[in-house]
Amino acid sequence: MDLLADTRILDCKPADTPIVENHKLSVYMDQVPTNKERYQRLVERLIYLSLTHLDIAYVVSVASQFMHSPSEDHMAAVMRILSYLKSAPGRVTWRSKKQNVVSRSSAESGYKEISQGVCEILWLRWLLAKIGFRLNAATKLYYDNQSAFEIANNSVQHDRAKHVEVDRHFIKEKLEHKLISILLCLLQSSLQIC
Structure with a gap:
């Protein structure tokens, strides 16, 4: 107006x-x-x-x-x-608000991302083996979602992991065979700590 x-x-x-x-x-x-x-x-x-x-x-x-x-x-x-x-004064207005809780789906989507990263690591390891370069140590996967990180490194099944059961077992198997290791990477302001 x-x-x-x-x-x-x-x-x-x-x-x-x-x-x-x-x-x-x-x-x-x-x-x-x-x-x-x-x-x-x-x-x-x-x-x-x-x-x-x-x-x-x-x-x-x-x-x-x-x-x-x-x-x-x-x-x-x-x-x-x-x-x-x-x-239409004020009839179709929009605003966003930061949620005060993290939804369960963010942990689920983060875990799916870890699973995709593990698949790519396995492909790269296979490719390197084909050209004669064998890796003896676990490949490090850095990730910044703390909920997904905790699910990956926690052997106890809990409610947050019920939607990602297949991915959880896939990642758990690769961790147990020491093909990968997942490390938490926190972002603090503009500094990345890994």
């Missing part, structure tokens, strides 16, 4: 959609230019607004393509976005 008030179109007729269907916005040779600075300011404010109003994200991206050479048609499209916003 502040944006509508600043542009002095608070009393405009609300639009049902943010852009006309099958729009033909483009840069044409015979286009009538509009105030470039005003157009750019409006589009910049709409870009910021589109972070929380996902329903206008597409049309704002279309409008932002013409910031170098806006025409009256482009300005009309921006005004239609503003008219649409008048009909």
